[in-house]
Amino acid sequence: ATLSATATIQGDQEQGTISKHIYGHFMEHLGRCIYDGLWVGEDSSIPNTRGIRNDVIAALKELNCPNLRWPGGCFADDYHWRDGIGPRKERPKRINIHWGQVIETNAFGTHEFLDLCEIVGAEPYVAGNVGSGSPQEMRDWIEYMTFDGDSELANLRRANGREKPWKIPFFGVGNENWGCGGNMTPEFYADLYKRFATFCRDLSGNHLMRVACGPNGGNDHWTSVVFPRVSGQAEALSLHYYTLSAPWHDKLRATGFSEVQWFGILNSTLRMGDILDSTEAIMNATDPEKYRHLFVDEWGTWYREEEGTNPSVLFQQNSLRDALVAGLNFHIFQQHHERVKLCNIAQTVNVLQAMILTEGPKMLLTPTYHAFEMCKVHQDTKYLPVKLESPRYSLGSESIPAVSVSASRATDGTVYISLVNTHALESVDLKCQLADIDASQVAGRVLTADALDAHNTFDQPNRVEPSEFSDCSISATTLNTTLPPHSLVVLTLSK
Numbered sequence: 001a002t003l004s005a006t007a008t009i010q011g012d013q014e015q016g017t018i019s020k021h022i023y024g025h026f027m028e029h030l031g032r033c034i035y036d037g038l039w040v041g042e043d044s045s046i047p048n049t050r051g052i053r054n055d056v057i058a059a060l061k062e063l064n065c066p067n068l069r070w071p072g073g074c075f076a077d078d079y080h081w082r083d084g085i086g087p088r089k090e091r092p093k094r095i096n097i098h099w100g101q102v103i104e105t106n107a108f109g110t111h112e113f114l115d116l117c118e119i120v121g122a123e124p125y126v127a128g129n130v131g132s133g134s135p136q137e138m139r140d141w142i143e144y145m146t147f148d149g150d151s152e153l154a155n156l157r158r159a160n161g162r163e164k165p166w167k168i169p170f171f172g173v174g175n176e177n178w179g180c181g182g183n184m185t186p187e188f189y190a191d192l193y194k195r196f197a198t199f200c201r202d203l204s205g206n207h208l209m210r211v212a213c214g215p216n217g218g219n220d221h222w223t224s225v226v227f228p229r230v231s232g233q234a235e236a237l238s239l240h241y242y243t244l245s246a247p248w249h250d251k252l253r254a255t256g257f258s259e260v261q262w263f264g265i266l267n268s269t270l271r272m273g274d275i276l277d278s279t280e281a282i283m284n285a286t287d288p289e290k291y292r293h294l295f296v297d298e299w300g301t302w303y304r305e306e307e308g309t310n311p312s313v314l315f316q317q318n319s320l321r322d323a324l325v326a327g328l329n330f331h332i333f334q335q336h337h338e339r340v341k342l343c344n345i346a347q348t349v350n351v352l353q354a355m356i357l358t359e360g361p362k363m364l365l366t367p368t369y370h371a372f373e374m375c376k377v378h379q380d381t382k383y384l385p386v387k388l389e390s391p392r393y394s395l396g397s398e399s400i401p402a403v404s405v406s407a408s409r410a411t412d413g414t415v416y417i418s419l420v421n422t423h424a425l426e427s428v429d430l431k432c433q434l435a436d437i438d439a440s441q442v443a444g445r446v447l448t449a450d451a452l453d454a455h456n457t458f459d460q461p462n463r464v465e466p467s468e469f470s471d472c473s474i475s476a477t478t479l480n481t482t483l484p485p486h487s488l489v490v491l492t493l494s495k
């Protein structure tokens with residue numbers, strides 16, 4: 001059967017900008033994200049630019065990757081930046097206490113990360129150490145990276161090969177300080193935040209957005225204690241929400257799942273909307289002008305580790321379901337564009353909901369990668385509200401909307417509409433009124449597959465990839481389209 005939906009794209013009610021930074025990425029010293037995934041070293045036989053894999057660089061450039069968050073995660077609150085500068089052979093080896101107690105060689109440090117950002121064209125988001133570090137260490141790192149004058153730390157940076165300072169637009173003052181970042185109470189963290197943030201200064205024309213640690217999912221108590229206390233000294237609050245749909249000790253599998261688990265994951269990822277609503281309501285009480293931003297700087301699916309892999313490396317496959325999770329979250333972030341200005345999916349390569357998987361010299365792009373690539377058209381466009389009447393997709397006693405839509409308009413007048421059909425089995429006919437949208441042509445791309453858990457492997461790297469979509473047409477001010485079951489579609493409307 002085919003379901004029916006109607007919508008109006010309210011081109012007459014154009015709103016603010018969808019920040020490109022909601023399409024950001026996160027890379028932690030965890031498993032094979034950095035070592036193997038991004039960094040292979042200059043002497044590797046894998047083609048690289050100053051140690052960074054060329055295939056991964058090209059893939060991230062293609063995404064218009066707007067920002068990269070580093071070095072953690074939990075790792076950030078046990079990272080001492082001085083370990084990662086100077087000649088690589090002399091860098092100390094440390095234990096990565098959070099992720100398998102493996103030896104961290106520190107081969108990838110500040111210079112390598114900021115070099116990667118410059119190569120890819122991404123803006124750096126550096127996470128500082130509150131948990132096991134000091135305000136002095138944090139202020140020194142900022143000076144090392146951003147000061148242009150004649151100070152010992154700026155000269156040390158020059159001696160290490162970087163003459164000009166870097167621009168660091170985003171700086172996290174701790175990560176998950178309610179958990180792995182120190183197990184703090186919100187009151188204690190708020191005080192510590194203010195102490196650390198006092199010493200995080202704008203130097204040599206750099207402007208830091210200081211990011212305070214926000215809630216774990218919808219922990220409104222944390223937000224209501226921390227936000228009003230720190231907001232005088234914070235430009236943004238972070239928020240983490242992972243999609244599990246199962247107890248922590250019994251996570252779902254990334255592939256080989258039933259329709260119930262397809263539905264469960266999509267249903268639980270949609271909670272992001274409620275979590276953002278309740279967090280924003282607390283922020284609105286003391287910051288109604290929305291001067292302070294909300295950064296969802298960790299999000300994505302978290303499944304059981306793949307069989308035969310070490311649980312601490314968090315390696316999971318990535319299926320069509322993950323691509324739809326990404327699409328649904330983009331829509332939620334875009335709907336919250338006034339407050340949500342930056343997001344980072346966890347994590348870029350080989351960890352959790354990755355864009356890219358590698359195996360030695362081989363690399364593949366996951367369905368989630370393709371969702372980012374298809375939806376990048378929304379970056380820095382204007383948000384267009386959508387009035388939607390969607391049929392429900394019901395399973396057991398629960399139901400979710402079968403359709404999710406988000407629309408935007410670029411400066412040249414092009415309108416982009418992304419659509420997700422969450423239904424596992426049914427296609428959806430959508431009749432869409434275009435209010436004040438000057439368009440007569442529509443072109444489309446679709447991401448779908450013959451199985452709900454379809455995924456890419458090194459043997460079959462292109463099983464799930466976008467293709468041209470022609471089941472769409474415009475007549476006068478109506479757009480008609482039929483969304484295939486379990487699909488992500490992006491339409492481009494032009495004159």
Ligand code: AHR
Pocket residue numbers: 028072073074075175176298346347352
């Ligand atoms: O992304 C993996 C981990 O999840 C991060 O290190 C931590 O911040 C979160 O709990």
